[in-house]
Amino acid sequence: MRRLAAVVALLGLTAVTACSGGGTTNQSTSGGGGGGGLFTTIDVNRPGIDASAPANPYNPKGNSFLGYNAMKLAWVKNHLTDPNQFYPGIAESWEVAEDNSAITIKLHANNKWSDGKPVTAEDVRLSIGIAYTQGSTAFAITPGAAGAAADVEVVDDKTVKVTQDMTNPSSKFARGVLDTFVAPAHIWGSVLPTDFWDKLKTSRGEGADAEKAREEITALGEKIITFAPEKDVSAGPFILERVNPGEALLVKNKNFYNAANVAPDQVKFLNYTGNEQIWNYLISGKLDHAGFTAAPADVMNRIKQAPGTNIIKGFSPVAVGMAFNQSKKPYDNVHVRRGLAYLIDRAEVTKVASPEGGTPAVTTSGIHQKPAQEWLGAELNSLEPYNPDPAKAEEEFKAAGLQKKDGKWALADGSPWKVTMTAPSGFSDWISAQENIKGQLVEAGVDAEVVTVADYPLYLEEIAAGKYDVGFWLIALGPAPYDIYQRLYGASNGWTNVAGKIQHAAPGKSGNWMGGAEKVEVDGTEINPGELTGKLNSVSAEEAKPIMLQLAKAANQDLPVIQMWDYVNTQFTNTSRFTGWPEQDSDLLRLTAGVWIQLGMVKKTQ
Numbered sequence: 001m002r003r004l005a006a007v008v009a010l011l012g013l014t015a016v017t018a019c020s021g022g023g024t025t026n027q028s029t030s031g032g033g034g035g036g037g038l039f040t041t042i043d044v045n046r047p048g049i050d051a052s053a054p055a056n057p058y059n060p061k062g063n064s065f066l067g068y069n070a071m072k073l074a075w076v077k078n079h080l081t082d083p084n085q086f087y088p089g090i091a092e093s094w095e096v097a098e099d100n101s102a103i104t105i106k107l108h109a110n111n112k113w114s115d116g117k118p119v120t121a122e123d124v125r126l127s128i129g130i131a132y133t134q135g136s137t138a139f140a141i142t143p144g145a146a147g148a149a150a151d152v153e154v155v156d157d158k159t160v161k162v163t164q165d166m167t168n169p170s171s172k173f174a175r176g177v178l179d180t181f182v183a184p185a186h187i188w189g190s191v192l193p194t195d196f197w198d199k200l201k202t203s204r205g206e207g208a209d210a211e212k213a214r215e216e217i218t219a220l221g222e223k224i225i226t227f228a229p230e231k232d233v234s235a236g237p238f239i240l241e242r243v244n245p246g247e248a249l250l251v252k253n254k255n256f257y258n259a260a261n262v263a264p265d266q267v268k269f270l271n272y273t274g275n276e277q278i279w280n281y282l283i284s285g286k287l288d289h290a291g292f293t294a295a296p297a298d299v300m301n302r303i304k305q306a307p308g309t310n311i312i313k314g315f316s317p318v319a320v321g322m323a324f325n326q327s328k329k330p331y332d333n334v335h336v337r338r339g340l341a342y343l344i345d346r347a348e349v350t351k352v353a354s355p356e357g358g359t360p361a362v363t364t365s366g367i368h369q370k371p372a373q374e375w376l377g378a379e380l381n382s383l384e385p386y387n388p389d390p391a392k393a394e395e396e397f398k399a400a401g402l403q404k405k406d407g408k409w410a411l412a413d414g415s416p417w418k419v420t421m422t423a424p425s426g427f428s429d430w431i432s433a434q435e436n437i438k439g440q441l442v443e444a445g446v447d448a449e450v451v452t453v454a455d456y457p458l459y460l461e462e463i464a465a466g467k468y469d470v471g472f473w474l475i476a477l478g479p480a481p482y483d484i485y486q487r488l489y490g491a492s493n494g495w496t497n498v499a500g501k502i503q504h505a506a507p508g509k510s511g512n513w514m515g516g517a518e519k520v521e522v523d524g525t526e527i528n529p530g531e532l533t534g535k536l537n538s539v540s541a542e543e544a545k546p547i548m549l550q551l552a553k554a555a556n557q558d559l560p561v562i563q564m565w566d567y568v569n570t571q572f573t574n575t576s577r578f579t580g581w582p583e584q585d586s587d588l589l590r591l592t593a594g595v596w597i598q599l600g601m602v603k604k605t606q
Contacts, residue, residue, distance in 0.1 A: 039264035044291035054228035067594025074178035083480035112255035138176025168500035261600030308576030314589035316569035317478030321561030327515035339396035353433035358565035366555035424459035495530025
């Protein structure tokens with residue numbers, strides 16, 4: 001599966017004249033100190049290089065590469081349960097108020113943009129203004145939005161203070177602020193009108209003027225996305241030198257605050273359109289680094305045999321579930337969903353589809369099994385594991401009223417039943433998984449088929465429109481408790497958080513394609529899982545634990561999805577040219593190699 005699906009789809013994606021790529025050159029912009037020649041990689045966040053796209057981190061096709069020439073205030077650590085731990089980025093340090101009402105950010109004293117101008121608090125303020133136009137989490141203009149900033153204050157040239165609107169606070173406020181791109185105000189200043197901050201203040205009110213202001217701010221988003229600087233001006237370790245359809249070349253930024261410890265002089269991003277090209281790059285030893293790429297066992301063996309291959313594995317807070325559209329029969333019946341769970345051997349599916357990039361889910365809890373142990377403790381073992389059991393599957397199907405005719409299961413009225421699963425073309429692990437599930441179901445007397453659609457954006461559009469009976473859905477997106485469960489009990493299943501109040505839409509309305517019941521029974525008590533999920537947005541970690549347990553039990557009993565496998569973050573590196581790679585299970589593994597480089601970890605091989 002492409003990285004786009006596994007990680008970036010939920011979490012998130014620069015004008016340069018196209019010219020010939022060619023080999024590396026000695027650039028006058030290359031700084032001294034630890035130079036190590038050429039570093040070759042790919043951008044796993046998105047396939048394909050668009051040579052006409054601008055050096056713009058807000059543009060989905062932009063030639064702006066995270067951690068290399070695109071910088072955020074800070075870089076999120078890959079923690080099991082705490083969403084508010086970071087490595088320095090544009091910010092050197094930060095202090096969060098005890099009640100989470102504000103965060104004060106200090107910038108590196110000596111950091112400069114690649115054109116020599118200093119990085120200042122005004123750059124951060126402008127970038128926060130841009131974030132409002134993009135609907136960034138901490139900078140939402142929706143009245144009452146959880147975790148929204150109330151004020152942005154430039155304290156001095158290197159200090160910014162951002163306060164939270166405490167009428168609907170979020171425990172992830174610091175994360176929302178620090179996870180912000182920073183652009184140079186002297187280059188990007190024209191993208192916001194001079195009255196932007198007055199307009200923003202108006203947007204927080206009520207009435208026609210406030211609504212108009214919100215519309216105008218949102219409309220600025222398109223202007224931001226299409227903005228094309230004449231050249232790349234970066235505060236990161238590299239700047240874009242040139243790009244063509246086959247590759248993008250970046251050179252070292254001598255003004256980067258930690259340039260002395262940046263080993264490569266140049267970075268080359270190679271173009272690719274699918275997994276097969278990445279496999280070939282790795283097999284031939286062309287790449288110094290590639291993020292997670294699904295590969296079958298025989299391909300993995302060939303990659304491992306390439307000289308210098310080094311594979312690093314760690315926790316990835318993502319799982320994939322076989323999701324049901326409960327507005328379509330017979331998937332509205334929990335006994336059908338349970339019956340299917342008892343028929344599918346998850347270990348076999350994972351072995352076929354993602355042997356190096358996943359581990360079979362121990363059960364359906366809605367949580368990746370590693371953090372599940374932290375959140376649920378011994379209670380994790382009390383959940384029904386749904387181990388393969390044809391006899392139990394038959395009991396469940398009979399409880400749902402299904403009929404078995406000539407060894408094949410039919411609907412309650414005797415009409416044929418076929419499980420139709422849909423996957424996006426190019427997602428090799430999802431398609432392999434569904435083909436394996438199809439084989440298992442057919443062997444058990446359940447007719448099944450796999451249908452593919454053109455690409456992932458179309459897949460997301462059509463699944464949201466309720467066009468599929470069964471599809472794969474990414475869940476367990478930690479580390480924040482609210483994020484983990486909003487994939488099961490959020491907008492896709494009918495619940496939305498409006499100004500701190502949870503509202504539920506009927507199946508087929510407001511993006512509700514899962515169509516689950518508004519209330520489910522857990523341990524003999526009726527609960528509203530969407531309301532419980534909403535509470536996770538503001539409670540402490542200890543307060544979250546009993547709520548997480550209730551939701552885990554709800555997911556386990558009601559099965560809006562069957563959790564198939566929990567992802568393993570598998571990174572490919574090569575030790576032939578560079579060393580200093582993160583250790584196994586490092587909390588750096590969900591960050592790009594650009595971040596590893598800018599922190600001074602990566603060194604030239606001696």
